[in-house]
Amino acid sequence: MTYLLYKLRFPNGIHIGTASGNTLEETMISVYSDTFYSALFNEYMKIYNNDKLYKISEAGNFLVSDLLPFKEKDDKTTDFYLPKPFISIVRKEIKKDDDEKVDRKKVKATNFIPADKLGEYFSFLKNSKNFPVIDDNFGKKQLYTKNKVSLENEDTKLYNIEIFKFNEKSGLYFIVKLPEDEKWQEIFQNILDSLALTGIGGKKNSGFGQFIAEDPMFFNGEDFDAIKSESDAYINRALFSVEKNFLILSSYSPKIEEIEKIKENGNFYQLIKRSGFVNSSSYSEQAEKRKQVYMLSSGSVLSFKPEGKILDLNLHGKHSIYRMGKPIVLGVKIWVI
Numbered sequence: 001m002t003y004l005l006y007k008l009r010f011p012n013g014i015h016i017g018t019a020s021g022n023t024l025e026e027t028m029i030s031v032y033s034d035t036f037y038s039a040l041f042n043e044y045m046k047i048y049n050n051d052k053l054y055k056i057s058e059a060g061n062f063l064v065s066d067l068l069p070f071k072e073k074d075d076k077t078t079d080f081y082l083p084k085p086f087i088s089i090v091r092k093e094i095k096k097d098d099d100e101k102v103d104r105k106k107v108k109a110t111n112f113i114p115a116d117k118l119g120e121y122f123s124f125l126k127n128s129k130n131f132p133v134i135d136d137n138f139g140k141k142q143l144y145t146k147n148k149v150s151l152e153n154e155d156t157k158l159y160n161i162e163i164f165k166f167n168e169k170s171g172l173y174f175i176v177k178l179p180e181d182e183k184w185q186e187i188f189q190n191i192l193d194s195l196a197l198t199g200i201g202g203k204k205n206s207g208f209g210q211f212i213a214e215d216p217m218f219f220n221g222e223d224f225d226a227i228k229s230e231s232d233a234y235i236n237r238a239l240f241s242v243e244k245n246f247l248i249l250s251s252y253s254p255k256i257e258e259i260e261k262i263k264e265n266g267n268f269y270q271l272i273k274r275s276g277f278v279n280s281s282s283y284s285e286q287a288e289k290r291k292q293v294y295m296l297s298s299g300s301v302l303s304f305k306p307e308g309k310i311l312d313l314n315l316h317g318k319h320s321i322y323r324m325g326k327p328i329v330l331g332v333k334i335w336v337i
Contacts, residue, residue: 001061002178003239003328004185004216005080005232006192007070009171013142013163014209015202024161024202027141029172030083030112031067031200033250033298034274036174037324039200040064043191053187056179057324058310063177065249065328066298067200069112069138072169077229080173081112081136083299085247086268087125087334112136115238116230118247122334139166146206161203171211175235175249175328241331245301252296252308253325261304262296269300274323295325305329 016028016035037057044053056062069081113121113134120132144161166172178184192213199209217227221240226233238247245266251274254262262269275292291313308326 001221002180002185003219003236004176004178004188005173005219005235006176006216007078007171007173007214008067008211009214010166010209010211012207012210013165014172014200015161015163016200017202024159025143027162027164029069029138029164031172032272032274033064033066033174033327034295034324036067036200037064038322039195039198040191041322043194043198044187047190047194048187054310054322056184057322057326060307060326061177061179062184063250063326063328064324065175066251067172067174068249068298069136070171070173071135071138071167073229078231079114079116079135079229080231080235082115082118082235082247082330083249083297084111084113085118085121085301085332085334086270086297086299087122087301088268107131110134110136114231115234118234118332122332137167138170139164141165146203161208163208175239177328235330238330238332239328242305243331243333245303245332245334246305246329247332248296248300248302248306248327248329249298250327250329251298251325252300252306252327253293253311253323254296255307255309258304258306258308262302264303266303267301269302270297271295272297291321293323298327301332301334302329305331 014027014031015024016031017024018026018028041053053062066083068083071079071081073079113132117132117134120130124131142163142165144163145158146161176188178188196211196213198204199207200211201209204210217232219236219239224233224237227236248269251272261267271294273292274295293311293313306327306329311323311325313321313323
C-alpha cells in the first residue's frame with residue numbers, strides 16, 4: 001500500500017458549513033473526509049464515468065483523511081496537525097505550590113495538535129502538567145456581505161458568508177491511500193487537479209474553496225526519515241504502526257460487528273451528524289436532502305483497527321449516493337488508559 005500526503009493552499013479562502021446548522025455565517029477550518037471523498041468522487045465521474053473508483057474504495061484501497069491544518073515555520077520545517085484525541089483529561093491533584101498551573105480553557109479550546117507533539121499531549125493527560133506549546137494561529141475568519149441574485153425580478157437581497165482565510169504559511173493537508181498500481185497515482189492527480197478548479201465547500205461560484213496543491217510526499221512503509229519535519233516522520237511511522245490504540249483521521253461508519261467492539265471499555269469517540277443536500281442533476285430535478293446519518297468523528301481513539309463501511313444515502317433519487325465511512329488511522333501509544 002502507498003500513502004500520499006498533499007498540502008493545499010487556498011488563496012481565496014474557504015467556507016465549510018458546520019455540523020450544527022445550515023447557516024452561511026459560520027465556517028469550520030477543517031473538512032470532513034466524507035465531504036472530501038464525495039467531492040473527489042464527483043470529479044472522477046466527470047472525467048472517467050465508471051465504477052472503478054467505487055470498487056477500490058469498497059475494497060479499502062482508496063481512502064482519504066480529513067483536510068487538516070498545517071503551518072510552515074521560520075526554519076523551513078512544516079508542522080502537520082492532528083485532531084485532538086477525544087480522551088477525557090485524567091485530573092491529578094496539583095499542590096498549591098506547584099508551578100505548573102494548567103489553563104483548562106486553553107486545553108478545551110485546542111482542536112489540533114502537531115503530530116510530533118501527540119506524545120507530549122498524552123503525557124499531559126496522565127500528569128495534568130506540561131501542556132505542549134502549540135501555535136494554532138492558521139489564519140482568521142472574515143465575514144463577507146454578498147448580493148443574492150434574483151431570478152424573478154425581485155429586489156436584491158444581501159446575505160453574509162463567513163470565510164476562513166489562511167495565513168501565507170498555512171493551509172490544509174490530507175492523506176490518501178492508493179493502490180500500488182502507478183496508474184492510480186496519475187488518475188488521482190487528474191481528479192485532484194480538476195477539483196482544484198471546482199473548489200471545495202460553499203459558494204464555489206465566488207471562487208471560495210479553490211486551491212493549489214503541492215507535490216505530494218510518499219509514504220510506503222520502508223523509509224521513515226523526516227521529509228519536511230519530525231511531524232511528517234511521525235505520521236509516516238504511525239500509518240504503518242501496529243499498536244493497541246488507533247487514532248481516527250476520517251469520518252467513520254462502523255460495520256455491525258464493530259459496533260459491539262466500540263461499546264467496550266477503552267474506546268473514546270464523538271458522534272457527528274452528517275446531512276445535507278445532493279449535488280447531482282442526474283439524481284433529481286430539484287435539490288433533494290440526503291439521508292441523515294451519524295458517524296464517529298476524526299479524533300476518536302479506538303482499541304482496535306477499524307475497517308468501516310461505505311453508506312448509500314439514496315432516499316428517492318435516481319442513483320446511489322455514497323458516503324465514505326472507511327477511515328485512515330494512525331497507530332498510537334497511549335499511557336493514560
